[in-house]
Amino acid sequence: xPEGHSVHRIARQFALHFVGQSVTAxxxxxxxxxxxxxxxxxxxxxxxxxxxxxxxxxxxxxxxRVHLGMYGAWDFAGDITADAxxxxxxxxxxxxxxxxxxxxxxxxxxxxxxxxxxxxxxSPAAGQNGENEDSLHSIGAPRRxxxxxxxxxxxxxxxxxxxxxxxxxxxxxxxxxGAVADLRGPTACxxxxxxxxxxxxxxxxxxxxxxxxxxxxxRFVTAVRKKQTPIGLILMDQAVVSGIGNVYRAELLFRARxxxxxxxxxxxxxxxxxxxxxxxxxxxLGVRTGQMMTMDDLDDEGYTRALxxxxxxxxxYHRAGKPCRVCGTDIVMELAAARKLYYCPHCQA
DNA sequence: CATCGATGTTGAG
DNA sequence: TCAACCTCGATGG
Numbered sequence: 001x002p003e004g005h006s007v008h009r010i011a012r013q014f015a016l017h018f019v020g021q022s023v024t025a026x027x028x029x030x031x032x033x034x035x036x037x038x039x040x041x042x043x044x045x046x047x048x049x050x051x052x053x054x055x056x057x058x059x060x061x062x063x064x065r066v067h068l069g070m071y072g073a074w075d076f077a078g079d080i081t082a083d084a085x086x087x088x089x090x091x092x093x094x095x096x097x098x099x100x101x102x103x104x105x106x107x108x109x110x111x112x113x114x115x116x117x118x119x120x121x122x123s124p125a126a127g128q129n130g131e132n133e134d135s136l137h138s139i140g141a142p143r144r145x146x147x148x149x150x151x152x153x154x155x156x157x158x159x160x161x162x163x164x165x166x167x168x169x170x171x172x173x174x175x176x177x178g179a180v181a182d183l184r185g186p187t188a189c190x191x192x193x194x195x196x197x198x199x200x201x202x203x204x205x206x207x208x209x210x211x212x213x214x215x216x217x218x219r220f221v222t223a224v225r226k227k228q229t230p231i232g233l234i235l236m237d238q239a240v241v242s243g244i245g246n247v248y249r250a251e252l253l254f255r256a257r258x259x260x261x262x263x264x265x266x267x268x269x270x271x272x273x274x275x276x277x278x279x280x281x282x283x284x285l286g287v288r289t290g291q292m293m294t295m296d297d298l299d300d301e302g303y304t305r306a307l308x309x310x311x312x313x314x315x316x317y318h319r320a321g322k323p324c325r326v327c328g329t330d331i332v333m334e335l336a337a338a339r340k341l342y343y344c345p346h347c348q349a
Numbered sequence: 350c351a352t353c354g355a356t357g358t359t360g361a362g
Numbered sequence: 363t364c365a366a367c368c369t370c371g372a373t374g375g
Contacts, residue, residue: 070368080355339357
């Protein structure tokens with residue numbers, strides 16, 4: 001379920017609270033007993049996200065690969081910094097509003113001109129290292145609490161006892177002295193050796209958070225413009241670009257005013273580059289705020305509404321039959337590769 | 350309380 | 363192309 005931004009946030013939780021610690025691994029559900037035994041007692045040495053996949057490294061170069069798939073989720077509990085502040089003003093970035101195209105402008109063919117990720121001003125007390133983790137720390141000292149991380153994040157009840165009883169079918173429990181992470185419902189969960197991790201990553205397209213400084217954009221543009229496949233399908237292809245899911249797919253296409261059926265070959269170089277830059281922007285925004293906010297440039301009222309209502313966060317996703325926010329035309333939904341694809345037939349003609 | 354649908358991927362046919 | 367995987371929030375009665 002989670003698209004790329006959530007996985008990066010989960011990896012960040014592990015980096016913050018587990019890396020460097022000795023970890024006890026178990027499989028309360030039983031299905032991962034053997035794998036858990038392989039890594040239990042080792043120190044976690046790294047936590048990384050690549051697109052929708054997460055890799056946790058342990059001593060002896062053993063890696064745990066996790067893909068949450070449709071329903072997967074991690075529940076954290078214990079002395080963790082629950083990042084609940086993201087939905088507040090903290091998540092509100094400077095709205096570099098040089099995108100007349102998106103707000104209410106009906107300027108048809110104007111390509112996306114998203115603010116580069118780096119241009120979004122960090123909030124006042126931004127950390128050094130280029131990391132913007134103020135939202136993680138702003139809540140103060142770690143609290144003994146629960147935090148569910150799937151497609152959305154929910155703060156649970158404060159903890160009475162530690163560790164808490166596993167709830168439901170927990171495939172893996174990772175535990176340090178002060179914190180617990182429970183994994184349920186993943187599509188993939190396996191222990192790998194470094195070469196196997198490399199093989200998985202090699203098959204993945206670029207992730208803007210990892211490849212932005214390198215050749216990520218060029219790899220993306222080249223791959224897109226080589227294909228006859230409709231761009232609406234290409235954006236979902238994890239071999240072309242990592243981390244985009246059904247929501248970001250629809251929203252990126254709308255923001256670019258690009259028809260989903262356009263063959264990759266016919267997407268101009270400029271437009272392909274704009275798509276990559278917009279994905280970089282939205283991903284960074286999603287990681288920073290914990291929200292899939294694909295309509296930026298909202299006024300305070302709109303922002304409040306968007307936070308309250310999931311349905312007010314997007315241009316076209318999940319809005320079939322509703323009027324386009326820009327031109328009023330009914331948003332269309334059609335199935336593409338068994339996934340629901342939403343777009344505005346007028347703006348994205 | 351039962352049913353539906355979902356922000357994903359794989360593998361069988 | 364489609365079922366299976368597997369969980370839970372939203373929806374409706």
